Amino acid sequence: xxxxxxxxxxxxxxxxxxxxxxxxxxxxxxxxxxxxxxxxxxxxxxxxxxxxxxxxxxxxxxxxxxxxxxxxxxxxxxxxxxxxxxxxxxxxxxxxxxxxxxxxxxxxxxxxxxxxxxxxxxxxxxxxxxxxxxxxxxxxxxxxxxxxxxxxxxxxxxxxxxxxxxxxxxxxxxxxxxxxxxxxxxxxxxxxxxxxxxxxxxxxxxxxxxxxxxxxxxxxxxxxxxxxxxxxxxxxxx
Amino acid sequence: xxxxxxxxxxxxxxxxxxxxxxxxxxxxxxxxxxxxxxxxxxxxxxxxxxxxxxxxxxxxxxxxxxxxxxxxxxxxxxxxxxxxxxxxxxxxxxxxxxxxxxxxxxxxxxxxxxxxxxxxxxxxxxxxxxxxxxxxxxxxxxxxxxxxxxxxxxxxxxxxxxxxxxxxxxxxxxxxxxxxxxxxxxxxxxxxxxxxxxxxxxxxxxxxxxxxxxxxxxxxxxxxxxxxxxxxxxxxxxxxxxxxxxxxxxxxxxxxxxxxxxxxxxxxxxxxxxxxxxxxxxxxxxxxxxxxxxxxxxxxxxxxxxxxxxxxxxxxxxxxxxxxxxxxxxxxxxxxxxxxxxxxxxxxxxxxxxxxxxxxxxxxxxxxxxxxxxxxxxxxxxxxxxxxxxxxxxxxxxxxxxxxxxxxxxxxxxxxxxxxxxxxxxxxxxxxxxxxxxxxxxxxxxxxxxxxxxxxxxxxxxxxxxxxxxxxxxxxxxxxxxxxxxxxxxxxxxxxxxxxxxxxxxxxxxxxxxxxxx
Numbered sequence: 001x002x003x004x005x006x007x008x009x010x011x012x013x014x015x016x017x018x019x020x021x022x023x024x025x026x027x028x029x030x031x032x033x034x035x036x037x038x039x040x041x042x043x044x045x046x047x048x049x050x051x052x053x054x055x056x057x058x059x060x061x062x063x064x065x066x067x068x069x070x071x072x073x074x075x076x077x078x079x080x081x082x083x084x085x086x087x088x089x090x091x092x093x094x095x096x097x098x099x100x101x102x103x104x105x106x107x108x109x110x111x112x113x114x115x116x117x118x119x120x121x122x123x124x125x126x127x128x129x130x131x132x133x134x135x136x137x138x139x140x141x142x143x144x145x146x147x148x149x150x151x152x153x154x155x156x157x158x159x160x161x162x163x164x165x166x167x168x169x170x171x172x173x174x175x176x177x178x179x180x181x182x183x184x185x186x187x188x189x190x191x192x193x194x195x196x197x198x199x200x201x202x203x204x205x206x207x208x209x210x211x212x213x214x215x216x217x218x219x220x221x222x223x224x225x226x227x228x229x230x231x232x233x234x235x236x237x238x
Numbered sequence: 239x240x241x242x243x244x245x246x247x248x249x250x251x252x253x254x255x256x257x258x259x260x261x262x263x264x265x266x267x268x269x270x271x272x273x274x275x276x277x278x279x280x281x282x283x284x285x286x287x288x289x290x291x292x293x294x295x296x297x298x299x300x301x302x303x304x305x306x307x308x309x310x311x312x313x314x315x316x317x318x319x320x321x322x323x324x325x326x327x328x329x330x331x332x333x334x335x336x337x338x339x340x341x342x343x344x345x346x347x348x349x350x351x352x353x354x355x356x357x358x359x360x361x362x363x364x365x366x367x368x369x370x371x372x373x374x375x376x377x378x379x380x381x382x383x384x385x386x387x388x389x390x391x392x393x394x395x396x397x398x399x400x401x402x403x404x405x406x407x408x409x410x411x412x413x414x415x416x417x418x419x420x421x422x423x424x425x426x427x428x429x430x431x432x433x434x435x436x437x438x439x440x441x442x443x444x445x446x447x448x449x450x451x452x453x454x455x456x457x458x459x460x461x462x463x464x465x466x467x468x469x470x471x472x473x474x475x476x477x478x479x480x481x482x483x484x485x486x487x488x489x490x491x492x493x494x495x496x497x498x499x500x501x502x503x504x505x506x507x508x509x510x511x512x513x514x515x516x517x518x519x520x521x522x523x524x525x526x527x528x529x530x531x532x533x534x535x536x537x538x539x540x541x542x543x544x545x546x547x548x549x550x551x552x553x554x555x556x557x558x559x560x561x562x563x564x565x566x567x568x569x570x571x572x573x574x575x576x577x578x579x580x581x582x583x584x585x586x587x588x589x590x591x592x593x594x595x596x597x598x599x600x601x602x603x604x605x606x607x608x609x610x611x612x613x614x615x616x617x618x619x620x621x622x623x624x625x626x627x628x629x630x631x632x633x634x635x636x637x638x639x640x641x642x643x644x645x646x647x648x649x650x651x652x653x654x655x656x657x658x659x660x661x662x663x664x665x666x667x668x669x670x671x672x673x674x675x676x677x678x679x680x681x682x683x684x685x686x687x688x689x690x691x692x693x694x695x696x697x698x699x700x701x702x703x704x705x706x707x708x709x710x711x712x713x714x715x716x717x718x719x720x721x722x723x724x725x726x727x728x729x730x731x732x733x734x735x736x737x738x739x740x741x742x743x744x745x746x747x748x749x750x751x752x753x754x755x756x
Contacts, residue, residue, distance in 0.1 A: 052654050078660030090651035094673045103669075104659035153659060 002063030002081075002156050002189055003028040004049055009058035011044055018044045019213045022058070026208075031183060031190040033200035036210030037235065042193040043087075045210075046159045049191065050084045051077035062157060082157040083150030083188075087165060089142055091134040097121065097145050098130045104153050120152045124178075140171045147175075151182060158183075158190045164199065176203055197236035209235065244663075245582065252574050253586045260594050260631045263609035264471070267601075270608060271468045288449075288466065292473070295446040298364050299431035302371035306431075307424045309372065310379020313519065316512050318384040321502050323509075328516050329384075330743075335523045336377040337685075338735055339692025339709055343370050344440035345728040346527030349534035349721065362441050371431040373523045378430075379423040385490035386419030387412070392501035404503075418484045425477050426485075433474065433598025435695040436709070440716065446470060447695075450600045455699065464608070467601040478596050486585070486592050491636055492643030493681045531732065534725035546726035553711040554734055560622055560707065561690040564629040568686035569679060571630060572637030577671075579638075580645040581653075591638055594631035599695025602631050606700050620702050628696040633689045637682040644678025645671070677750055684742040691735060708734065 009022040018041045026032045034042045047053040048060055051073055059069040062082075067075040091100055101117045108116065121127040124144045134142060143163060150158060164172045176199075183190055194200050200207050201221050208218040209232050217229045224232060313332060317325050335343070347370060351358040360366070390412060398407040438445040450470065454463035478485060505512065535543065575591060578584045594602060606628055610619040618624050648671065656666045672679075694709040701710060708731045716724040 050658055052657070077658045082658065084655065084658045086651040086655060088649055088651055090649065090655035092652055092655075092670055103656065103661065106661070149655075149659075 004157060004189065004191065005061045006045070006048070007059050007061075009048065009055045009060070011041075011048065011053065011055050017213070019048075019055075022213060022215070024208060024215050024218070026189065026191055027206065028063075028189055029187060030205040031180070031192060031203060033204030033207045034191065034193045034210055035197055035200040035207050035235075036195065038195060040210045041213040042195075042210055043161050046084070046161050046191060046193055049080075049157070050082050050159055051075070051080055052084075080157070081155050082159055083153060083155035085146050085150055085158070085160045085163045087162045089146040089163065091142060091146060091149075093134055096131050096133055097126065097137070100134075100145055101149050101152050104149065116152060120148045124148045139167050140175065143167065143171075143175055144178075147179070147182075151186060154186065156188055158188050160190065160192045162193055162195070165194075165196075172199070173202070179203075201236075211235075248574075249578050249582050249584045252571075252578060253584065253590070256575075256587050256590050259627055261590050263605040264593070264597065264602075266609050267464060267471075267605040268468060271464050288469075291444065291446050291449055292469065294364070295432055296473075298368055298445065299371075299428050302368045302375065302431040303424050303428035305368070305372040306376040306427045307379045307383075307420065309376040309519070310381075310423060311383045311420065313376070313380045313516070314383035314387055316516065317380070318387045319500070319502060320505050320512070322505070322512065328520075329380075331520055331524060332380060332516070333377045334739070335374055336381070337688045337692075337739060338374075338732065339436065339694060340370060340374045340434060341436040341440055341694055341709055341713065342531075342692075342728050342732050342735075343374055343527055344437045345712070345716070345724055346530045348440070349725055350526060350530040352721070353530060353533055362443065364443060366441050367438050367443050367445070370437045371427075371434065374437075375427045375430055376523075378427060382419050382423040382426070382490040383416065385492065386416040388500045389489070390415050390500050395501045419490070422485055422490075429474050429477055429596055429598075433470070433600070433695070435598075435600055435698065436713070439713070447598055447600050450604070451699070454600075454604055463604060467598075467604050470598055471601050474596050474598060475593075478592075482592075486589060487643075488635070488639040489643060491639040492647075493640065493677045528732070531725050531729045534722055535729050537722055542720070542722045542726045546723055546730055549715065550708060550711060550727050550730045553706050553708045554730070556705060557691055557708040558734070558738075560625060560705070561687050563622070564626055564633075564690035565683055565687040567626055567630060568633055568637040568690070569641075569683050571634055572641045572682050572686075573675075573679065575634070575638040576642035576645055580642050581650075588635070588638060588642070591631075591635040595633070595635035597631070599632065599693075600699065602628060603696040603699030606631075606696075622702065622705050624700045624702060625697060625705065628700050629686075629690045629693060632693060632696060633686055636689070637686050640682040640685065641675065641678045644675045648674050680746060680749060684739075684746070687742070688735060688739060691738070692731075 003025060005025040007023050009019050010017075011019040011022075022041070022045070024045075034045060036042050044053060048055055048068065049062070051067065054071055054073055055068055056071055059066050061067060062075075062080055065075065067073070067080055092103075095103065098117055098121075101120060102113050105113045105116060118127060118130070121130055124147070126141055126144050126148070129137060129141055129145075134145070137145065146163065164175060167175075179190070180203075192200075192203050194203075201224070204221065206218065206220050207224050209216045209224070209229075211231050216231050217224070217227050219227070224236065227233065316322060317329050317332075322328075347366070348358045348361055351361045361369075394411055394415070395407060398411040402410065433447055435447045435451060437443075438448050439451070446466065447470070450463050450466045453459045453466065535546075575587045579588045597605075606624060607619075610624055610627075612619070618627065652670055652674075653666050656670055657663075661669075692709055693707075694713060697707055697710055698713065701707065712724060712727045712731060715727065
């Protein structure tokens with residue numbers, strides 16, 4: 001269960017500076033929620049950790065190994081043992097549920113792949129959807145497939161970019177419970193990005209509140225409730 | 239490190255190749271003009287007669303562009319914004335003229351005037367050229383305006399309708415949103431009309447483009463032809479500058495695989511009138527030309543058909559063969575250029591293709607001849623390779639944008655999801671991008687084939703001996719052959735084109751169903 005550390009990170013998109021001197025660490029084996037308003041740099045932090053973006057300055061380490069440093073990728077995305085669940089879920093529209101999950105298991109034998117895929121689908125309660133395409137699934141089923149696709153590769157870090165943004169409260173609660181039990185079972189470090197403070201309170205062991213490319217406050221749910229930081233107070237309407 | 243080098247090669251090599259093969263000929267043309275020994279050669283085209291001819295050509299092109307943009311916009315509004323029966327069929331039928339070479343319309347309308355009025359003198363005029371250009375190019379305006387109209391989010395119009403009446407909403411909300419499309423539609427048609435060689439040549443109407451051709455091919459006055467080409471090149475470039483960004487993205491060259499979220503209106507009381515209007519257009523742009531060609535073909539001796547076939551057989555085969563090679567080249571290069579623009583952020587090759595797309599056929603032809611007419615590159619100049627290069631210049635941009643707009647519709651996250659899972663880049667491209675791009679690739683393939691099949695302007699200048707194409711054959715024979723023979727040959731050429739459109743349409747129906755995922 002690795003710890004993730006970002007030190008003095010600077011990053012920009014074209015002319016827009018998104019992060020400057022960003023330093024933060026996310027505890028091993030814990031669920032940390034990155035909470036903040038739109039455009040504050042939450043998704044960029046996730047993408048930097050995944051290796052989908054390269055930091056202009058600073059370093060990122062996972063489990064004490066530096067993976068990116070000063071504009072260079074030292075460990076490519078697929079060797080970081082991370083899973084990424086995108087906001088739009090990124091389910092390949094021309095793949096069936098089975099293919100979505102099997103696609104990453106390229107070094108496995110055919111029979112093992114089949115067993116593994118069906119096993120994980122059973123765990124997620126969507127085994128009967130195995131031959132369906134994404135457009136034939138409900139919103140909740142799509143979320144399950146996206147999570148299953150990442151979990152099947154047994155990542156040590158699971159990065160989630162507001163994956164539950166567009167579903168109803170009941171389904172959201174069910175999926176969050178499911179995620180917690182998965183984390184206990186697979187023991188991965190989870191970093192969960194959201195702009196919804198209720199979701200963050202419900203999901204995270206700890207919460208880091210971000211504003212304009214900086215961490216305002218980090219702490220447990222209780223510490224957040226008791227925080228005297230003006231931005232935190234106004235953002236989570238305490 | 240290896241991945242970085244591969245990405246660099248993929249980015250740089252095509253820019254370099256395209257520049258050497260197509261960009262440099264245009265620069266050499268400019269240098270040859272600038273390097274003219276005497277000042278009189280450099281500015282040889284700056285005389286009253288040439289300038290009057292430029293003015294006349296611009297006026298004709300402006301008239302055609304205005305008429306075609308207006309007609310296309312009206313059709314687009316009817317077909318893309320109104321709830322209307324048979325819109326799919328109307329769209330397809332009205333887009334057909336864009337796929338048929340303009341010279342076919344020229345011959346057909348010549349026949350039409352002869353049949354209707356007893357002589358066809360009236361069509362041998364500026365009005366004739368404007369009429370044909372309007373009929374040939376209005377589908378382009380319809381395509382561009384239709385694309386712009388269907389991209390307007392329904393909520394913009396609905397929010398407007400809450401506070402102002404329908405008419406005012408159209409003027410205050412819809413019109414400003416489609417303004418870039420209107421400008422591009424007008425400018426593109428203006429450029430196409432200005433640079434078209436075939437229609438004025440068939441009608442014997444002197445325009446700037448035919449003048450360049452005459453100076454170059456008939457009078458061998460190369461300095462003047464080059465000077466005139468440069469002038470036309472500048473005119474086209476100036477026009478292109480107006481909306482370069484919108485034009486270089488060309489959102490109208492796209493295959494939409496998702497339903498659009500634009501608002502559609504009910505027009506119950508106007509249904510009959512609108513159907514009538516569309517039918518009138520269909521008669522003018524499709525039914526009448528075909529009917530005229532048939533009537534004129536049969537009006538002479540019955541022998542003309544078999545004689546026409548004998549004359550056309552080998553040219554038809556050559557044309558189809560060349561179009562196939564050209565299509566393969568255009569689709570592959572288009573895919574490459576589109577990918578490096580959309581995913582690797584290299585816009586240069588796309589801009590170069592846009593430049594050669596905008597450059598009039600005659601100018602491109604002269605540039606290619608001047609550049610490749612050397613013993614050392616005779617393997618290009620003396621073979622069909624020169625034609626393939628010319629078609630790449632003329633239609634590469636269309637293929638690249640159709641595919642590019644397809645790539646834009648694929649969220650980057652689909653590739654990133656695979657990347658995080660450790661899938662190699664080539665496999666991501668083959669397993670994720672290619673299947674999702676299939677409709678766009680197919681559309682680019684079909685359009686490239688049909689456009690290559692009917693190209694005349696640049697073919698006329700650069701074709702090597704023994705590679706005579708269908709349009710060329712008809713053009714060269716039309717001056718001295720009986721009208722019925724020309725019509726029969728044109729009808730055969732039209733039949734070949736329509737046959738392939740039909741085949742592709744059927745294939746498309748089957749394949750699109752298989753590759754539609756939404």
